[in-house]
Amino acid sequence: MKGPFTLGIDVGTSATKVLLLDDSGEWEMGSWPTSESIWDNLQHWLSGRGESVVRVGITGHGPSAIVIRNGEVIGSNISWFDDSLEGCEREVTNDHILTSSRAWVPSRLAQWEKENGPIGDGVPVQLKDLLNWELTGAVGRDTRSMRGYSGEGNFFHPDEVIGLVNNAGSKISEISIGAEVICGCDDLTAGVLGLNANQGDLFNLANTSEHVGLVGGQPMEGLSWLPPIGTLPSLCYLSTSTGGKTLAEKFNVQPSAEAVKNFISQLENEKNTGISNDVKAPAWAAIREINQPIEEVRDMFQSSEMLIGGGLALIPQIVESRGAILRAGQEVSVLGVAKLAQRPLAVIFGAGKVGRGFLAQLLLRAGWRIHFVDSNSELVNALKIGNYAISNLATGEVDIISEYTVSIDEWRLEEASLILTSLGANGLANWAQSVCDIDREIDIILAENHPAPAKLVREHIISSKVGVAQAQVLRSCIEPTAQQVADFGPLIVQVQDHWTLPLDADALIHPELVSSVPGFEAKPNFSVELTRKLYTYNAINAAVCYLGAERGYVWLSDAANDSQIAELATQVGVESSAALVAEFGFDEGEQRDWSGMALTKYQDVTIRDPIERNARDPIRKLGLHDRILGPLHLCIKHGLPHDALIQTMKSALNYREPSDSAAIKLGAFVDEFGAWGALQKVARGLDDSLVNYIGW
Secondary structure, three states, X not given: OOOOEEEEEEEOOOEEEEEXXXXXXXXXXXXXXXXXXXXXXXXHHHOOHHHHEEEEEEEEOOOOEEEXXXXXXXXXXXXXXXXXXXXXXXXXXXXXXXXXXXXXXXXXXXXXXXXXXXXXXXXXXXXXXXXXXXHHOOOOEOOOOOOOOOOOOOEOOOOOEEEXXXXXXXXXXXOOOOOEEEOOOOXXXXXXXXXXXXXXXXXXXXXXXXXXXXXXXXXXXXXXXXXXEOOEOOXXXXXXXXXXXXXXXXXXXXXXXXXXXXHHHHHHHHHHOOOOOOOOOHHHHHHHHHHHHHHHHHXXXXXXXXXXXXXXXXXXXXXXXXXXXXXXXXXXXXXXXXXXXXXXXXXXXXXXXXXXXXXXXXXXXXXXXXXXXXXXXXXXXXXXXXXXXXXXXXXXXXXXXXXXXXXXXXXXXXXXXXXXXXXXXXXXXXXXXXXXXXXXXXXXXXXXXXXOXXXXXXXXXXXXXXXXEEEOXXXXXXXXXXXXXXXXXXXXXXXXXXXXXXXXXXXXXXHHHXXXXXXXXXXXXXXXXXXXXXXXXXXXXXXXXXXXHHOOOOEHHHHHOOHHHHHHHHHXXXXXXXXXXHHHOOOHXXXXXXXXXXXXXXXXXXXXXXXXXXXXXXXXXXXXXXXXXXXXXXXXXXXXXXXXXXXXXXXXXXXXXXOOHHHHHHHHHHHHHHHHHHHHHHOOOOOHHHHHHHXX
């Protein structure tokens, strides 16, 4: 393992566990008795690795009562396992639904006041919040950990950063100064995260005590229910009266790896001797005893499959007897809180110019982790060197990108918070088929040059839990110069100084997560926005590249700066804009600015973009609803001028690039059927009046 690391800490009733998680998903765990000093043990365990810790997440047992006032902990700390004082029972004061089997935070605070006096302007917190405060000096708490309490102030979402490790915090812990510390969460939620449980999953946290519950959903009679908070779903659950503590007491041992090993051996011996179902088989009888309350709770839910994790999950006979799916061992909660703290992971399918030169740059600037997946082994091996460069065409600034992982066959979808594609139209269908079984809450953003990528992907990914959002790529990402390759290597990408990625807000499952990335602009009614882009930017591009090809130009900017071509392209923008305003009600001034920006982009001489790349596949670009005929038909519908669009259509029909199979096929259609017949074959449903404009 190598840094940077995310550090998870789980302070349990009997043991404290710590875990280092790296960007590749690998982790290492240590533990010691909770009765021992957390910070001294952590320093010893880190052994110099603390300087590579960039984020910290802490969870712990609760509900407790700890009060911080004026930078000091005041009074005595009350833990969840302390005896309750008579007369301190209090009702839940927020929208949590909690069973009466435990003294929740309001009752613990009443007990604290009875022992220590009024809380006054002190801030009640939980154990993990105390440790966060010792690291950062910042007081923060979350409503889910403060079970049933509805106070004011100092509240954060569990994954929010409350502060940075300060000098004092670094001195006691060895964690690097400036490492971000999130608010953290309760150990139940941390365990669910450690299971990678999703909406609708049934979970079993099998530890000293056990919990069985459902991720998401509404309250159920007789069960505790925690409402959603931030990006975390609701939880409906019940704790049982048995678990690892029951087994330890029954066999008079301390919970340990050695005790688990001995218990497994005893189970195997009883089974081998044929007495596993006999009353003389104490180990199997113990399993049946602890399984009974689990099954009673499980029967309250409709789900048949159950995910299991925790110390008891290390016993394969328990996992098998419950028909459960093993997801994690004793690391389940500390791994979960580390995952909560770790910066989110975006998996980008397609490490080409747009993938690495636009999508990755925006996400990395927002603090995300990046994992590229690409089928090109040469490209993947080159990326494994560890970095590449992005050159800004307008400013000359070079950005070195290094915080990423890359693979051909390791997709890391279970870890991903967001999936993006920049595969190209020809590879999208196969990719969608390969991931068709995704069935959890996650968004997919399609940065594709395809007329309807979301519709295509939805033919394969049908789960309503998955958001499939189309995006508009308005940044040009082009090949580097020979000098740039010599200076920075062959992976360098030249990019336009453009920093926004508009995308379909209505298609997103987690719009708040996507919109947290600066530059990701989630817009409602996005189909209209897509049409605007296609009928403005792409229409003007078509005018430049097809007329430019007729005149022998090689580079798009050279053609766009030809005065006659620029005049035609400007007129295409005027015609298309008038049609868009008439059809969709866009603001005339705003639409005029769009047209101006489009032509300015194509006239930028620093963007050395070949005409051949822009003109490629004229059959698709002459589609009925594509960049030329789409706005042309809107003009006809609204009785608007369309001469420049007609000229662009003729130039596209005349495109004959020998290396472009679609151009050759189009030429064969024209030779065999004539221009009008060829147009009818590639764009079925044409307005009949267009026959009057073909002219040859």
